[in-house]
Amino acid sequence: MSQIQTVIVDDEALARGVLREMLAGHPDVEIAAECGNGFEAVKVVSEMRPDLLLLDIQMPKLDGFEVLELVANDVTVIFVTAYDQYAIRAFEVHAVDYLLKPYSPERLAEALDRARARIAAKDKVPEGLVAAGRARQTPLERILIRDRADVHVIPVEKIDYLESQDDYVSVKAAGKSYLKEQTLAELETLLDKEVFVRIHRRYILNIARLSRIELAVKDNRIAILVDGSKLPISRSGYARLKELLK
Amino acid sequence: MHPILSDRRRLALYLLGWLPIGLLLTAGLSARTSWPTAAALLLPLSLVFAFMSLNAGYLCRVFPIDARATIWRTVIVQVVAATMVSTIWIAIGAGWVGALNLIAPDLRAGAVFSERRLLLFVIGALLFWLASILHYLLIAFEASQQAERRAIELSLLTRDAELKALRAQIDPHFLFNSLHSISALTTVDPAAARRMCLLLADFLRETLRLGANNRIPLADEFALADRFLEIERVRLGPRLQVTRETDPQATACLVPPLLIQPLVENAVVHGVSQLVEGGTIRIAASRGGPTLTIKVENPCDPDRPRRQRAGLGLDLLKKRVVTQFGAEATVLVEEADGRFRVEVRIPAEVAA
Numbered sequence: 001m002s003q004i005q006t007v008i009v010d011d012e013a014l015a016r017g018v019l020r021e022m023l024a025g026h027p028d029v030e031i032a033a034e035c036g037n038g039f040e041a042v043k044v045v046s047e048m049r050p051d052l053l054l055l056d057i058q059m060p061k062l063d064g065f066e067v068l069e070l071v072a073n074d075v076t077v078i079f080v081t082a083y084d085q086y087a088i089r090a091f092e093v094h095a096v097d098y099l100l101k102p103y104s105p106e107r108l109a110e111a112l113d114r115a116r117a118r119i120a121a122k123d124k125v126p127e128g129l130v131a132a133g134r135a136r137q138t139p140l141e142r143i144l145i146r147d148r149a150d151v152h153v154i155p156v157e158k159i160d161y162l163e164s165q166d167d168y169v170s171v172k173a174a175g176k177s178y179l180k181e182q183t184l185a186e187l188e189t190l191l192d193k194e195v196f197v198r199i200h201r202r203y204i205l206n207i208a209r210l211s212r213i214e215l216a217v218k219d220n221r222i223a224i225l226v227d228g229s230k231l232p233i234s235r236s237g238y239a240r241l242k243e244l245l246k
Numbered sequence: 247m248h249p250i251l252s253d254r255r256r257l258a259l260y261l262l263g264w265l266p267i268g269l270l271l272t273a274g275l276s277a278r279t280s281w282p283t284a285a286a287l288l289l290p291l292s293l294v295f296a297f298m299s300l301n302a303g304y305l306c307r308v309f310p311i312d313a314r315a316t317i318w319r320t321v322i323v324q325v326v327a328a329t330m331v332s333t334i335w336i337a338i339g340a341g342w343v344g345a346l347n348l349i350a351p352d353l354r355a356g357a358v359f360s361e362r363r364l365l366l367f368v369i370g371a372l373l374f375w376l377a378s379i380l381h382y383l384l385i386a387f388e389a390s391q392q393a394e395r396r397a398i399e400l401s402l403l404t405r406d407a408e409l410k411a412l413r414a415q416i417d418p419h420f421l422f423n424s425l426h427s428i429s430a431l432t433t434v435d436p437a438a439a440r441r442m443c444l445l446l447a448d449f450l451r452e453t454l455r456l457g458a459n460n461r462i463p464l465a466d467e468f469a470l471a472d473r474f475l476e477i478e479r480v481r482l483g484p485r486l487q488v489t490r491e492t493d494p495q496a497t498a499c500l501v502p503p504l505l506i507q508p509l510v511e512n513a514v515v516h517g518v519s520q521l522v523e524g525g526t527i528r529i530a531a532s533r534g535g536p537t538l539t540i541k542v543e544n545p546c547d548p549d550r551p552r553r554q555r556a557g558l559g560l561d562l563l564k565k566r567v568v569t570q571f572g573a574e575a576t577v578l579v580e581e582a583d584g585r586f587r588v589e590v591r592i593p594a595e596v597a598a
Contacts, residue, residue, distance in 0.1 A: 014430040037522045060522045082422035101426035141551045
């Protein structure tokens, strides 16, 4: 049997130590890397494409679920945490197990057995299922964008507007724009409907950024944002906007 | 409606109470005339007065004896009211005598009444004042009962907040994480594992002990926070740094137990532990005259999700401070430039 390439992600050195020590009893499990935070984990997992991820949930900047959202889907995951309230969500994103700290070597061995079975069966998680699990946390509080090795975390209140670009969305926030691989329609369902409104086939506006609406020619209206930029408003978009501003 | 009129049993008791007064008046008058005449004249009039004197109740409520009342105002009001009530009573009496003269002329009530009119007027006024005094006493009694009930409610509220605070105090995740650290240390550093066990035991024992007190020296509270920080430093390592500026005048002050500890805990759980590079928690306590000021400040991630924001613990703290010190205390919470700050100002109390 080939070695199982494993990455340990936990912000506490001692917690990583326990795993390292207990994994020594499993010669088929090879520790490829250890990460102390979510950013590092995203980078390492994307580069190394390990078989198994031992993932803490409560971490600075990016939590375990967010790490999973940002990396490729075909990695087997065991969550390791002191918090029991994420168990249901963990199984929604198809984690093979959920270890509660502190755990015994036997309990870890059991989790590893499940991981071995999943890896052997090449029972990969179908594309999009991770996102589906993630989608339950709505409305979205922040948008995560992976830009090669870098990860940007954008709180939704900092977003000015979103622009559709085929299969991507361009996120405009604080004068910068970021490209996220997701369709505008998908993102629309995840955002707070009291704040974000689809004003046009190609645009979603943060209502807090709207300065005024101008009438261009005939029925064409234009949204003027606080920073002066202009966005077109479609007829149905105007109806939605009016509804929200009522 | 008057509380006596609203309850039939109370009314019966009240009127029964007037019977001896009526009899007493009858006995007093019977020396001058015959028993039947005195009784026929005064028993019905006593009954009428029983109802009239209830007006004293309204009067006492409209003109309460409080901070704004002067002796003169009270006396004038009572004299005018008594004169009016007694005058009306005598007028009713005259009417009743007229009726008696028609029904039973043999009793010769008219002569007796006109002879004793002035005395009856004075007795009426005195009885009205007596009723006023009783009503004032009743009002004072009700007020003191109400104050007592309020005090009990307030102390229950305080106790309730305290219990909740104590229950929220020991965060189960803190315990699980600490136990996990011990589990990690047992093989790599048994001595450190033992030290951690002792720290944890100390922290739990102190939390329970301090929580049972009404007031503790701020120094004790800081000692507890130190233990907590020491335990968390085992877990977080060099990411957790602490500085403290306290003056001995401040640490000698008495504070409600577990007031500062939740702030320090927030600073770790929602602040430093959520930063990749960690940071320094600044704790300061100072005393300026009658005010004790305690500040806890920590770096935080301004982009952290809302669910990770401290809310419940701080609300609880505010509630406790308000119930215990009222307007004399303030709790200031602010977040700016990646720093989270809480400032608690309470009256400085020193052990006697």
